[in-house]
Amino acid sequence: MTAWMKAWLLHLGVLALLVLAWFALPAYHTGNLARILVLAVYAQGFNLVFGYTGLLSLGHALFFAAGLYGLGLSIQHFGLPALPAIGVALGFAALVAAVTGYLALRTKGVAFMIVTLMFAQTGYLVVLYAGTWTRGDEGFVIARAARSLFGLDLADDRIRYFAALTLFAIVFLSLAAVVSSGFGRALVAIRENEERARLLGYDVQRIKWLAVIVSGVVSGAAGAAYALLFGYAGATFASVQYSILPLLWVLLGGPGTTIGPLIGTVFMFYLVDFASEITDAYLLLVGVALILLTLFLPRGIAGELRRRGLTWLP
Amino acid sequence: MEFGPHLVLALLEGSITAAVLALTAAGLALVFGILRVVNVAHGEFFMLGAVLAWFVSTTLADAFGASAAIGFVAALVLAPLVTAAVAMAADRVVLRRIGYDPERTIVATIGLLYVLQQATLMSFGPDARPVEPPFNTRIALPWPERVDGSWAMSWPWGFGTTSYKLFVIGAAVVVLVGLWLLLRHTTLGLIMRATEQDRDMARAFGIPVTRVYALVFGLGAALAALGAVLVVPIQQAHYLMGGDPLLLSFIVVIIGGLGSVGGTVVAAVLIGLTDGVVSVFFSATLAKIIATLLVAMVLVFRPQGLFGKNTAR
Amino acid sequence: MATVSPIEPEADEMAATPVLQTRGLSKSFGGVDAVLDVDLAVREHEVRALIGPNGAGKSTFTGLVVGRFEPTRGGVWFDGRDISTLPAHERIRLGIAYTFQITSVFAELSVHENVALAVRRAVASLNLGRRGRHRAIRQRVADALMRVGLDTRSDAIAGDLAYGHQRLLEIAMGLAQAPRLFIMDEPTQGLALDEIERFIALIKQLSTTTTILLIEHNMPVVMRCADRISVLESGRLLAEGTPDEIQADAAVQAAYLGRDLPESDP
Numbered sequence: 001m002t003a004w005m006k007a008w009l010l011h012l013g014v015l016a017l018l019v020l021a022w023f024a025l026p027a028y029h030t031g032n033l034a035r036i037l038v039l040a041v042y043a044q045g046f047n048l049v050f051g052y053t054g055l056l057s058l059g060h061a062l063f064f065a066a067g068l069y070g071l072g073l074s075i076q077h078f079g080l081p082a083l084p085a086i087g088v089a090l091g092f093a094a095l096v097a098a099v100t101g102y103l104a105l106r107t108k109g110v111a112f113m114i115v116t117l118m119f120a121q122t123g124y125l126v127v128l129y130a131g132t133w134t135r136g137d138e139g140f141v142i143a144r145a146a147r148s149l150f151g152l153d154l155a156d157d158r159i160r161y162f163a164a165l166t167l168f169a170i171v172f173l174s175l176a177a178v179v180s181s182g183f184g185r186a187l188v189a190i191r192e193n194e195e196r197a198r199l200l201g202y203d204v205q206r207i208k209w210l211a212v213i214v215s216g217v218v219s220g221a222a223g224a225a226y227a228l229l230f231g232y233a234g235a236t237f238a239s240v241q242y243s244i245l246p247l248l249w250v251l252l253g254g255p256g257t258t259i260g261p262l263i264g265t266v267f268m269f270y271l272v273d274f275a276s277e278i279t280d281a282y283l284l285l286v287g288v289a290l291i292l293l294t295l296f297l298p299r300g301i302a303g304e305l306r307r308r309g310l311t312w313l314p
Numbered sequence: 315m316e317f318g319p320h321l322v323l324a325l326l327e328g329s330i331t332a333a334v335l336a337l338t339a340a341g342l343a344l345v346f347g348i349l350r351v352v353n354v355a356h357g358e359f360f361m362l363g364a365v366l367a368w369f370v371s372t373t374l375a376d377a378f379g380a381s382a383a384i385g386f387v388a389a390l391v392l393a394p395l396v397t398a399a400v401a402m403a404a405d406r407v408v409l410r411r412i413g414y415d416p417e418r419t420i421v422a423t424i425g426l427l428y429v430l431q432q433a434t435l436m437s438f439g440p441d442a443r444p445v446e447p448p449f450n451t452r453i454a455l456p457w458p459e460r461v462d463g464s465w466a467m468s469w470p471w472g473f474g475t476t477s478y479k480l481f482v483i484g485a486a487v488v489v490l491v492g493l494w495l496l497l498r499h500t501t502l503g504l505i506m507r508a509t510e511q512d513r514d515m516a517r518a519f520g521i522p523v524t525r526v527y528a529l530v531f532g533l534g535a536a537l538a539a540l541g542a543v544l545v546v547p548i549q550q551a552h553y554l555m556g557g558d559p560l561l562l563s564f565i566v567v568i569i570g571g572l573g574s575v576g577g578t579v580v581a582a583v584l585i586g587l588t589d590g591v592v593s594v595f596f597s598a599t600l601a602k603i604i605a606t607l608l609v610a611m612v613l614v615f616r617p618q619g620l621f622g623k624n625t626a627r
Numbered sequence: 628m629a630t631v632s633p634i635e636p637e638a639d640e641m642a643a644t645p646v647l648q649t650r651g652l653s654k655s656f657g658g659v660d661a662v663l664d665v666d667l668a669v670r671e672h673e674v675r676a677l678i679g680p681n682g683a684g685k686s687t688f689t690g691l692v693v694g695r696f697e698p699t700r701g702g703v704w705f706d707g708r709d710i711s712t713l714p715a716h717e718r719i720r721l722g723i724a725y726t727f728q729i730t731s732v733f734a735e736l737s738v739h740e741n742v743a744l745a746v747r748r749a750v751a752s753l754n755l756g757r758r759g760r761h762r763a764i765r766q767r768v769a770d771a772l773m774r775v776g777l778d779t780r781s782d783a784i785a786g787d788l789a790y791g792h793q794r795l796l797e798i799a800m801g802l803a804q805a806p807r808l809f810i811m812d813e814p815t816q817g818l819a820l821d822e823i824e825r826f827i828a829l830i831k832q833l834s835t836t837t838t839i840l841l842i843e844h845n846m847p848v849v850m851r852c853a854d855r856i857s858v859l860e861s862g863r864l865l866a867e868g869t870p871d872e873i874q875a876d877a878a879v880q881a882a883y884l885g886r887d888l889p890e891s892d893p
Contacts, residue, residue: 056417103614110352110416111613114564118610121561125603182747189744192733199693199727200800201719201748244424251421281436287428294422295411 003312010313011176014259015169022161030161036269037164038225039249041171043261045218046246051255052179053211054191058113058243059120062100063216065127065238066093067223069134072233075146077133082149086224093220094213096123101212105205117243124238139234147228160229167225168262171218176258176314178214187211188256219246241283248286251293254302258314263301319457319473320594326475328590330548333486334541336582338559339566340493341537343578346567348510348530351409351419356538357560358430359397363539364551365438366393368445375446382446386547389445393543394536400430401535405528414527427556434553447478447547482544489540490579497575506530538563561602562589565609644707646671646808646838647692651701653862654684654691661687663862664701669808674830674839676849679859680882685842686728688859689810692840693725694718706807720752724801728812728842730793734786738777738796741785742768745800771803776825791818798826802833809833812842827851850874858882 001009018037022030042064049055070089074080080088104115128136147154154160178184186207189197198204227233236242245268246261253264268289275282293300299307306313342356370392371385380388404426412418454474456467497503509516509526517523538559549555562585570581585605592601645668654662662684669675677685690696692703694715702711710718719725733741746767750760772778775795780788785796794817801809815823823845830839830852843849849856849870856873858865860882866873873879 056420058420103610106614107617110420111617113417113420114352114568115610115613118606118613122603122606122610125599125606129597129599129603182751185740185744185747188736189733192735193731196727196731196733197744198716199695199719199725199731200745200804201716203716247421247424279436280440281432283428284432284436287425287430287432290425291408291422291429294418294425295408298418 006312007176007314010259011173014262015165015172018165018168022158022165027157031157032269032273034157034161034164034229035226036265037168038222038229039245039269040262040265041168041225042219042222043246043249043253043265044171044175044258045215045220045222047250047255047257047261048175048178048187048218049211049215050247051250051257051260052184052187052191053208055208055212056113056247057104057116057212058240058247059100059104059116059118059123060215060219060246061238061240061242062116062120062123063093063097063219064223064226064242065123066096066216067220067225068227068233068237069127069223070220071224072140072142072227073133075142076140082147082154082228086228089224090217090220093223094217097213097216097220098209101209101216105208105212117240120238120243121240124235124240127235127238134233134235137235139232139236142227142231142233144231147231149228154229155231164225164229167221171221172258172262175218179258180314183207183210191256244286244290248290248293250300252289252297252300254300254304254306257300257302257306260300260302267301316470319455319470321591322455322457323473323475324591324594325587326479326590327594328587329483330479330545330586331590332583332586333483334545335559335562335566335586336490336579337486337541337544338538339563339570339578339582340490340575341534341541342563343567343570343575344530344537345534347575348506349409349414349527351414351416352423353531353534354420354423354560355404355426355430356423356534356563357556357558358427358434359401359535359556360538360542360559361434361551361553361556362397362400362430362535363393363542364445364546364549364555365434365553366396366539367543367546368438368443368551371445383448385446386448386543389543390540394539397539398532398536402528402532405531409531410524410527431553431556438551438553440553442550442552444550445546447476449477449481450547451477453477453480478547482548485544486541489537493537493575561606565605568609569612643671645669645704646673646706647840648704649688649692649701650704652688652691652698652703653700654687654696655699660862662691662698662859665859665862665864667857667864667867669838669840671838672834672836674834674841674852674854676853676856677840677842677859678844678846678849678856679865682861683859684862685859686812687862689725689812689840689842693723693810719804720748722804722807724804724806724809726794726797726801726811726814730790730797730817732785732793732796732800734784736785737781738772738783738785738788739768739781741796742771742799742803745803746771749804767803767805771799774802774829775799776822791822794818795822795826798829806837808838808840810840813844814841815843815845815848823848 018033021033025033045063046057046060049057067089070092071085074085074088075082100119104112104119107115127134134140144153144155149163152159154163179187186197186202189202190204190207194204223237226237249264249268250261251264252267253262254260271285271289272282275285297304302313338360342353345351345353367389370389371382374380374385374388375382408422408426409419412422452474453476454469457470457473458465459468497507505521505526508519509521509523513523566581566585567578569585570577589601589605647667647669649665649667652662652665653660665688677688679685687696691698694713698711702709704710705718705721705723708721710721733744743764746764750763750767755763769778772781775798777792777795777799780792785793788796794814798811798814801811815826818826827848833839841852853870855868856870857867858873858879865882866876866879868876
C-alpha cells in the first residue's frame with residue numbers, strides 16, 4: 001500500500017469513526033464531541049500557520065472571535081438569517097486576517113509573537129468597549145429560532161452533531177489536500193529553511209500571507225460555527241486564553257500533522273473536563289501540560305508516531 | 315475640583331503607576347536583555363509578590379501581633395526573596411533544559427503562568443485581600459489661586475495625596491538607582507553586561523553563564539515582586555492581578571527598546587503618566603486599546619523600539 | 628538605494644548581450660566597503676571563476692547579484708535586463724540558481740523532496756497540466772540527482788548525509804532549475820578528491836547549456852574549469868583574464884602574499 005493510499009484510508013477511517021460515534025456513544029459524549037469537532041476545526045486553522053509554516057501566532061483568538069461575532073452580531077442586531085450571516089463571518093475573518101497578517105508578517109520570531117498577541121488583545125478590548133452590542137464578558141444568547149440552516153434546526157442534538165461533523169470533514173479533507181499540494185509543501189519549505197526557499201524563487205512573504213488568510217478563514221469558520229451551533233457569543237472567546245488553547249491542542253496532538261489537531265483537542269477537552277470536576281483551578285492542568293509538552297514531547301503525539309515509523313502520516 | 319488640580323492629581327497617580335511599572339518592567343527588560351527570552355509569566359511573579367506580602371504581614375500580625383509597619387518591612391524583604399527562589403527553580407527545572415530556546419521558552423512560560431496563577435487561586439482563593447500600609451498620613455496639597463488681583467495659596471478640598479504614596483515613588487527611585495549602580499559599578503554588574511553582550515565570549519572568559527542566567531532570572535522576578543509589595547497597600551492582592559502589569563511591562567520594554575534598561579525606565583515614566591492621565595479623563599479600556607495597538611505598531615514599523623539598538627536576533 | 632544607469636550595458640568586446648553584467652556595483656556596511664565599484668560581464672556559456680583572499684568581498688558580490696543585499700551604488704543586469712531593484716525570489720525566477728557558501732538545504736526533508744521543491748517552483752510557470760507537471764518533477768529530480776551521483780540516496784534525510792554530499796545535493800537543486808546562470812559559492816569545499824573530479828566533469832558538461840559563476844579557493848579546480856578568472860581584493864576588482872594571464876599576473880601574486888597561487892586544501 002502506498003503512502004498516499006494509507007493516508008486516504010486514515011482520513012476516511014477517522015471520519016467513519018466519528019459517524020459511528022453518534023450511534024455508539026451516550027448523549028453526554030456526543031454533545032461534547034460536537035463541541036470538540038468545532039474546536040478541532042479551529043485547531044486545524046491554527047495548525048496551518050504554526051505546524052506547517054512555523055509561525056507562532058499568539059493571537060488566533062482574533063480570527064475565531066471575528067467569525068463568532070461576525071455571525072452573532074449579524075443575526076442578533078441585523079436580523080440576518082444563518083446563511084448570509086456565515087458569509088459575513090467568513091468575509092470579516094478573511095479581512096481581519098489579511099490586514100493584521102500583512103502587518104504582523106513584517107516582523108519575525110519573538111516580535112511576531114508579541115505583535116499577534118497585541119492585535120488579539122486589541123480585538124478583545126474592542127469587544128469589551130463595544131459592550132452595548134456585544135454585552136462584553138457576559139455575552140449574548142442567540143435565539144434558537146435564528147439557528148436554522150436549510151430548514152434544519154441546529155439546536156437539535158443530532159442535527160447539531162452532524163453539522164459539526166460536516167464542517168470538520170470539509171476542513172479535514174480540504175486541508176489534507178492543501179498540505180500535500182505545491183502550496184502546502186512550500187509552507188513546509190519556508191518553515192524548514194526560509195532563506196533557501198527564497199533563493200529557490202519562492203515569494204516567501206506572499207505565501208506566508210496567504211497561509212495566514214486561509215488560517216484566519218478556517219478559524220473564523222470555527223468561531224461562526226460555535227456561535228451558530230451552541231447559541232452563545234462572549235468575550236472569553238476573544239481573550240488570550242483562546243489564543244493559547246489551539247497552541248496547546250496542536251502541540252499535544254502533533255504540529256504539522258493532519259490528525260494532530262483532532263487528537264490534541266479531544267485529549268485536552270476530556271482532561272480539562274475531568275479536572276474541572278475536582279477543582280476550579282483546572283487551568284493548572286493546561287499550564288502543566290504546556291510545560292511537559294515543551295520539555296518532553298515537542299513533536300506531539302502524531303509527530304512522535306511519524307518519527308518513530310509511521311513516516312507516511314501526512 | 316477644577317481642571318488644574320485634577321490634572322496634577324492624575325499626574326501624581328500616574329507617577330505611582332510609573333514607579334511600580336518601572337520596577338516591574340526593569341525586571342522584564344533585564345531578563346530579555348541578558349537571557350534573550352521573553353518571560354510571559356513575569357506578571358505572575360508580580361502577583362506572587364503581592365500575595366506573599368499579604369501572607370507575611372497577615373501571619374506576623376495574627377501570630378505575633380506585629381504592627382503593620384513591621385509586617386510591611388518583613389514583606390518587603392521576604393516576598394521578593396521567595397519569588398526569586400520560585401523563579402530560579404523554574405529556570406533550573408524548565409528553562410535550562412530547553413536551552414533558552416526563544417519559542418519554546420514562550421510556550422513554557424505560558425504554562426508557568428497558568429501554574430502560578432491557578433496554584434494561587436487554589437491556596438489564596440478568588441477574593442481580593444487588602445494589606446495595611448505601614449503609614450498613611452494625608453497630605454493636603456496647595457494650589458495657587460488669584461484672589462483680589464494677587465496670587466495666594468489655597469488648599470482645595472480633595473486635592474491631596476498620602477505619605478505612603480510619596481514613599482512608593484521614592485522607594486522605586488532608590489531601587490532603580492541601586493540597580494543602575496549594580497549594573498554599572500560592580501563586578502557582578504560587569505559580569506551580567508558581559509554575558510549580555512556575547513554569551514560565548516563570556517563563557518570563554520570563565521564566566522559561569524548558567525549561574526548568571528539563574529541569578530538574572532531571579533533578580534528580574536524579585537524586581538517585579540518588589541514593585542508589587544510597594545503597590546499592594548494601595549491596590550489589594552488578587553490572583554488575577556498579574557495580567558495588567560504584564561501587558562504594561564511588555565509595552566514599556568518594547569517601546570523603550572528590548573534589552574535597554576535605561577530606555578525601559580524612560581518609557582515606564584512616559585506610559586505610567588499617560589496611563590494615569592488618560593484613565594482619569596477617558597475610559598480605561600480605550601486607553602488600553604490605544605496602548606496595545608501602539609505596541610504592535612512600534613514593533614511592526616520600528617522594531618528596535620525608541621531607544622534600542624537595531625540588532626536582528 | 629542603487630543608482631541605476633539609464634544607458635544600456637555596452638556590447639563592446641562582447642558578441643552578444645552578456646548574461647550577467649554589473650556596473651559600479653558597490654556595497655558598504657556602515658562605513659566598511661565590502662564591495663567597491665565592480666564592473667563585471669559574463670558571456671553566455673562562459674565559466675567565470677571569482678577568486679581572491681579571504682574577506683575580499685566575493686560572497687558579498689554574489690549576494691548583491693542574486694539579491695540577498697541591496698547595493699549601495701551601481702547596478703546588475705541579467706540578459707540585458709536591469710534587475711538591480713528586483714527582490715531575490717524574482718531574480719531566481721528569471722533563471723538564476725544559487726548555492727550558499729555554507730551549505731543550506733532542507734535538513735529534515737528527504738533528498739528527493741529537497742530537489743522536488745526546486746523543480747516544483749521552476750515548472751510552475753510552464754503550462755504543463757497536472758499530470759505533465761508530476762511527470763516533469765519526477766524526471767527532473769531523477770536527472771539532477773543522477774548527475775551529481777546521489778540517485779541512490781533519494782529517500783535519505785538530507786541532514787543525515789555527509790557534508791560533501793549535502794553540497795552535492797545543493798548543486799542538484801540548482802541543476803533541477805535548468806538555470807541560465809548558475810552561481811556557486813565555494814562548491815568543492817568539503818568534497819573528496821573523486822567527488823571533485825566528478826564536479827569538474829559536471830561543470831564542463833554544464834557550461835554547454837548554462838553560464839556559470841563560481842567562487843572558488845581550490846586553484847586546480849579553477850585552473851581546469853574556468854574560461855576566465857576575476858580576482859577580487861578588498862572589495863575591488865584587481866585583475867581579470869584567462870587562467871594563464873592570471874597565473875602570470877604579479878599583482879595577483881602579491882595579493883596572495885607574494886607566493887604562487889595557493890594549492891587547494893586536501
